[in-house]
Amino acid sequence: MLGLGVDRLRADMNRLLAILFHQGVLDEQFLQLQQLQDESSPNFVFEVVTIYFRESEKLLRILRDNLSDREFSDYAKMGIHLNQFLGSSSSIGAKRVRNVCVAFRTASEQNNRLGCLRALELLEHEYCFLKNKLYELFQLEQQRSMAAGVRYPAQH
Amino acid sequence: MGSTALKIDGLDEPTEVGSHRDLDGSSQELLHVLAVDDSLVDRKVIERLLKISSCKVTAVDSGTRALQYLGLDGEKNSTVGFNDLKVNLIITDYWMPGMTGYELLKKIKGSSAFREIPVVIMSSENVLPRINRCLEEGAEDFIVKPVKLSDVKRLKDYIMKEELVTTEESRVSKGTLKRKLEVSEEEDRVISSTTTSSSSSSPSSPSSPSSPSSSSLSPCSSPMNSPSRRHKTTEESSTDEPMLCRYSSC
Numbered sequence: 117m118l119g120l121g122v123d124r125l126r127a128d129m130n131r132l133l134a135i136l137f138h139q140g141v142l143d144e145q146f147l148q149l150q151q152l153q154d155e156s157s158p159n160f161v162f163e164v165v166t167i168y169f170r171e172s173e174k175l176l177r178i179l180r181d182n183l184s185d186r187e188f189s190d191y192a193k194m195g196i197h198l199n200q201f202l203g204s205s206s207s208i209g210a211k212r213v214r215n216v217c218v219a220f221r222t223a224s225e226q227n228n229r230l231g232c233l234r235a236l237e238l239l240e241h242e243y244c245f246l247k248n249k250l251y252e253l254f255q256l257e258q259q260r261s262m263a264a265g266v267r268y269p270a271q272h
Numbered sequence: 273m274g275s276t277a278l279k280i281d282g283l284d285e286p287t288e289v290g291s292h293r294d295l296d297g298s299s300q301e302l303l304h305v306l307a308v309d310d311s312l313v314d315r316k317v318i319e320r321l322l323k324i325s326s327c328k329v330t331a332v333d334s335g336t337r338a339l340q341y342l343g344l345d346g347e348k349n350s351t352v353g354f355n356d357l358k359v360n361l362i363i364t365d366y367w368m369p370g371m372t373g374y375e376l377l378k379k380i381k382g383s384s385a386f387r388e389i390p391v392v393i394m395s396s397e398n399v400l401p402r403i404n405r406c407l408e409e410g411a412e413d414f415i416v417k418p419v420k421l422s423d424v425k426r427l428k429d430y431i432m433k434e435e436l437v438t439t440e441e442s443r444v445s446k447g448t449l450k451r452k453l454e455v456s457e458e459e460d461r462v463i464s465s466t467t468t469s470s471s472s473s474s475p476s477s478p479s480s481p482s483s484p485s486s487s488s489l490s491p492c493s494s495p496m497n498s499p500s501r502r503h504k505t506t507e508e509s510s511t512d513e514p515m516l517c518r519y520s521s522c
Contacts (some may be wrong), residue, residue, distance in 0.1 A: 131343040145418045149317070151466060152320045152321065152324055154324070157320060157323075164316050171313065196369075203396045204314065207313050207314050207317050207417065207418045208398055209418075
């Protein structure tokens with residue numbers, strides 16, 4: 117019964133991953149991160165993604181504050197923030213978020229405030245979606261390793 | 273574990289020197305890589321890529337810190353000469369606030385103590401003039417982000433070969449006369465088969481099995497020709513030097 121639980125959870129994880137790849141939410145770089153996880157660094161993906169979330173939310177707040185200000189004009193600075201966001205998204209394989217950053221950056225290069233606002237909406241939406249899905253993935257992983265742990269209890 | 277408890281300001285974690293030091297104090301088996309990137313996410317990833325490839329890693333968040341670590345920030349530092357702090361490779365992001373990777377590259381290549389250290393530039397953008405500029409300034413390679421395990425492996429193979437040659441050469445010079453006589457012939461064979469980069473007109477292909485990329489070396493007058501450079505993919509076939517970079521980012 118517990119054995120079935122582990123297998124089912126793994127199947128759920130794989131299915132979720134497959135969907136995310138198919139939708140272009142994640143790309144092969146995410147697989148690369150998974151390959152970097154092993155016994156010596158068993159929570160690597162979770163750790164990196166957590167850092168990514170923290171930094172991304174900081175950047176999103178800055179972008180939102182900038183564009184809420186009607187007087188805002190430092191689009192060059194905005195471009196720098198977007199480059200950071202773009203870079204870290206690409207490093208974890210967050211393809212759709214990265215692509216929105218590219219479009220956002222183009223709008224900011226044109227000093228197109230309306231275009232930037234639209235891009236920001238889209239970016240916030242994509243980011244939220246990504247975050248929810250990755251948390252789902254991490255939860256499944258946690259459940260799976262717990263179920264596997266119960267199956268093979270430690271000897272005392 | 274996070275990057276919060278910094279022992280040294282600007283470093284993500286203390287250098288791994290202690291844990292990797294061999295009993296005799298030498299750490300020549302493990303490559304020591306200095307990674308420079310202002311992005312914490314990228315630092316974590318490159319650090320892991322390197323560690324999983326059996327390298328020692330020191331990660332810093334700026335060019336300034338990199339120079340400090342090397343001891344190039346003005347003060348005469350005793351870093352040079354300490355075997356276990358010796359850096360075998362510097363890998364740096366291009367766009368960083370303050371000092372760019374390009375500026376860092378120039379500083380390193382302009383230093384007599386450190387110009388021999390290979391420097392690799394990383395960038396999320398595939399900008400040809402930028403790539404050319406870096407290579408002209410002496411960068412060993414230019415990697416388009418995101419960096420992959422295969423990139424690190426390729427770099428490591430190349431650097432290890434270079435280190436092997438250096439080690440062999442220094443061993444020869446330190447050896448006794450008796451040893452020198454018997455070793456010299458062997459050294460000639462080893463050096464001629466592995467030093468494909470320094471002599472660009474050398475036609476010999478390396479005999480070591482772990483360097484598949486060297487066989488694609490084409491004769492070139494550029495002093496920066498490195499054996500791990502592949503024939504470049506798409507854009508310019510008109511330039512002299514075969515480029516090593518990964519252009520695809522699909």
